[in-house]
Amino acid sequence: MPIRVRPRPAQPIDSYISELARANHIRPSLLHGHISEQTIAAPKHNLDRLAALSGFPTDVLRRTLSSPVAYLIRIRPSSELTDAENEQAQLFFQIQQDADGRGLTVRTLAERHQVSRRTVRQALRAPRALRHQLTRTNVPVIAPFKHLIIPMLEERLAPSEVWDR
Numbered sequence: 001m002p003i004r005v006r007p008r009p010a011q012p013i014d015s016y017i018s019e020l021a022r023a024n025h026i027r028p029s030l031l032h033g034h035i036s037e038q039t040i041a042a043p044k045h046n047l048d049r050l051a052a053l054s055g056f057p058t059d060v061l062r063r064t065l066s067s068p069v070a071y072l073i074r075i076r077p078s079s080e081l082t083d084a085e086n087e088q089a090q091l092f093f094q095i096q097q098d099a100d101g102r103g104l105t106v107r108t109l110a111e112r113h114q115v116s117r118r119t120v121r122q123a124l125r126a127p128r129a130l131r132h133q134l135t136r137t138n139v140p141v142i143a144p145f146k147h148l149i150i151p152m153l154e155e156r157l158a159p160s161e162v163w164d165r
Contacts, residue, residue, distance in 0.1 A: 004055045007064045009112055012145070013045050016065055018165070020054055028164055063103055073097070076135045091115070095123035 003023045007016050014032070021031040035053070037044045051058040075093050077086040095113055098104065104112075109120045142149065152162045 001053050001055065007054075007056065007061060009064055009108060011065055013050075013065045014145075016054075017045075017050065059103075074135055075129050075133055089129070091119075092123040092126045093129050095120055096126070096128060099124060 001020065001024045005016070005020045005023045017031050017035055018028040021028040031053075035046055035049045037046055047058050047061050051061055054061070075086075075090050078089075081089070091113065095109055095115075098112065099109055106117050106120045106124075110117045113120070149162060152165060157165075
């Protein structure tokens with residue numbers, strides 16, 4: 001692509017693809033179709049194709065961009081813990097999951113999760129959640145992006161215009 005767009009930390013992959021397409025005067029749906037491999041459940045993004053088009057190495061994109069699937073995995077709340085302790089366990093899980101093999105600094109993790117660096121260090125030292133403690137939430141795939149879509153619908157945009165944005 002002639003115009004390079006720098007990915008922002010924790011930016012959703014779909015958002016980055018749309019931004020890259022708009023910057024290069026291409027319809028976002030065309031670029032999504034080229035980069036995504038359609039599966040029955042949901043589109044799977046090919047980061048190698050995205051790296052070739054964006055001009056950034058695959059490992060940089062993997063470290064920087066967030067996957068929408070990560071929003072669907074949660075720790076099953078424990079009845080033995082208070083609500084605040086369950087929320088802290090969920091936050092620690094998200095920080096640990098974000099840090100796994102991505103080479104992110106404590107400062108970057110703190111900015112992504114909007115917590116102090118001390119909290120990030122505590123999360124990285126905390127014990128990992130066991131597989132039986134994890135659950136997939138029954139959240140529609142669109143749920144993490146509702147905050148983006150609802151204002152566009154309030155502007156009375158057509159569905160095709162919402163998709164293009």
